[in-house]
Amino acid sequence: MQLAIDAATAERLAGVRRLGAARIRPLGLEADRLGRPVPPDDPYFQTLLELGLGRTRWSPESSSWKSQKELEVGASRLTLLLAEEQSYWDRGVAVAAPGPGLGEPPLLSMGTDEQRRRFLGPFVAPDRPRWGSFAMTEPGAGSDVAAIRARARKDGGDWVLDGEKSFAANASRADWIVVWATVDPALGRGGHRAFVVEQGTPGLGDFKIEKKMGLKAYESTSFTLRECRVPAANLIGGEGTYAARAGFKGALQSFNATRPLIAAMAVGIGRAALDASLAFAREHERLADPRVRDRLERGARKLRMARLLALRAAWLADHQRPNLTEASMAKAVAPLVAYEVASLGMELLGAVGGRGDHLIEKLFRDVKAMDIVEGTGQIQRIVMARQLVNLPREVGGA
Numbered sequence: 280m281q282l283a284i285d286a287a288t289a290e291r292l293a294g295v296r297r298l299g300a301a302r303i304r305p306l307g308l309e310a311d312r313l314g315r316p317v318p319p320d321d322p323y324f325q326t327l328l329e330l331g332l333g334r335t336r337w338s339p340e341s342s343s344w345k346s347q348k349e350l351e352v353g354a355s356r357l358t359l360l361l362a363e364e365q366s367y368w369d370r371g372v373a374v375a376a377p378g379p380g381l382g383e384p385p386l387l388s389m390g391t392d393e394q395r396r397r398f399l400g401p402f403v404a405p406d407r408p409r410w411g412s413f414a415m416t417e418p419g420a421g422s423d424v425a426a427i428r429a430r431a432r433k434d435g436g437d438w439v440l441d442g443e444k445s446f447a448a449n450a451s452r453a454d455w456i457v458v459w460a461t462v463d464p465a466l467g468r469g470g471h472r473a474f475v476v477e478q479g480t481p482g483l484g485d486f487k488i489e490k491k492m493g494l495k496a497y498e499s500t501s502f503t504l505r506e507c508r509v510p511a512a513n514l515i516g517g518e519g520t521y522a523a524r525a526g527f528k529g530a531l532q533s534f535n536a537t538r539p540l541i542a543a544m545a546v547g548i549g550r551a552a553l554d555a556s557l558a559f560a561r562e563h564e565r566l567a568d569p570r571v572r573d574r575l576e577r578g579a580r581k582l583r584m585a586r587l588l589a590l591r592a593a594w595l596a597d598h599q600r601p602n603l604t605e606a607s608m609a610k611a612v613a614p615l616v617a618y619e620v621a622s623l624g625m626e627l628l629g630a631v632g633g634r635g636d637h638l639i640e641k642l643f644r645d646v647k648a649m650d651i652v653e654g655t656g657q658i659q660r661i662v663m664a665r666q667l668v669n670l671p672r673e674v675g676g677a
């Protein structure tokens with residue numbers, strides 16, 4: 280799919296492509312075969328650091344995050360294009376890459392300068408692969424984020440956290456985890472607080488890597504908090520931030536940045552499925568059949584449409600403009616399109632797909648989660664429908 284891009288972006292994409300063929304795809308296939316995430320000490324992660332990756336977007340030179348964002352016009356679009364390309368080679372390996380991950384947006388949008396320095400500072404020029412993590416989901420609270428039950432209790436100068444979290448990416452290897460908890464479930468979203476819980480804090484433990492149908496190269500991890508004591512300085516933004524349900528709004532603002540990214544990743548997986556389907560159809564002399572060509576063309580066309588939706592949402596973010604509907608639209612559309620393309624690939628494969636050792640079959644398993652993470656497709660459609668009729672935003676989903 281052609282796209283007008285400048286020379287610097289083209290060079291960075293070419294770099295990802297080289298890395299993708301040589302390292303990302305083979306690592307993803309190996310993790311899938313072995314059914315375990317890429318280990319944190321894999322030399323690939325060190326290679327990424329040497330290439331200048333695995334870093335934070337935050338810079339210690341900027342006086343505030345807002346002023347830095349104003350200097351960074353184009354950053355969201357570039358992040359999106361790189362994420363799409365990495366996911367083309369393997370989305371699981373892309374998420375396994377070191378960096379502050381989904382823990383970064385709440386620190387950027389809600390954190391104090393001091394907290395950014397403390398928690399994002401080590402990611403400016405990391406001395407070793409480092410990870411951050413984000414834990415909203417609980418066994419009983421996914422789409423309905425207001426239902427989280429992890430409790431936060433103030434005790435002197437500390438906060439004490441108790442509860443269970445599930446499916447948090449890279450949690451067991453992370454330096455810290457952004458944990459969402461409630462001071463009082465009866466307050467609904469008004470009770471939400473976000474804390475940075477550092478690895479090794481007493482009471483943080485029971486890490487268990489979940490079994491997944493796809494995307495096996497990165498860990499999705501459950502863990503518990505038992506009388507887990509964190510200093511007041513780790514409450515993101517400080518107590519004043521949480522007036523007027525700002526905690527919940529902060530979480531939702533993060534989604535406006537991350538949902539277009541998930542859409543771009545889905546487009547990457549879909550492109551990989553399309554290319555593999557084209558190669559299989561060519562090899563098995565199926566391209567002479569107009570029905571096969573028609574379906575392949577439909578997949579290519581829909582992937583391009585999905586990519587444009589994601590880029591539109593990123594463009595709005597880059598220009599400091601509201602993108603709630605566009606972010607949800609991209610997230611609602613792209614995973615389904617990628618799923619459709621991977622399904623077509625499975626149909627073309629026929630019995631070969633049933634053997635479970637073809638790239639398309641892996642992509643078919645990988646793509647399913649893209650409709651689930653960062654708010655399911657249903658949740659995105661609820662968000663858009665509420666926007667359409669001017670109702671306030673009320674639903675989330677990590």
Ligand SMILES: Cc1cc2nc3c(=O)[nH]c(=O)nc-3n(C[C@H](O)[C@H](O)[C@H](O)COP(=O)(O)OP(=O)(O)OC[C@H]3O[C@@H](n4cnc5c(N)ncnc54)[C@H](O)[C@@H]3O)c2cc1C
Pocket residue numbers: 381413414415416419420421422423445446447448491494499648651652653654655656657658661676677
């Ligand atoms: C691979 C993977 C990685 C993940 N990574 C993270 C992470 O890093 N951090 C994190 O915090 N979480 C993470 N999650 C969790 C993810 O955010 C949740 O799975 C998601 O929000 C859905 O929640 P649930 O699984 O509890 O499903 P539920 O909320 O129980 O939903 C089940 C079904 O019901 C539908 N549904 C729910 N509510 C409504 C409604 N009001 N109207 C219509 N339909 C509805 C949903 O769309 C879905 O189809 C991850 C999940 C996966 C699979």
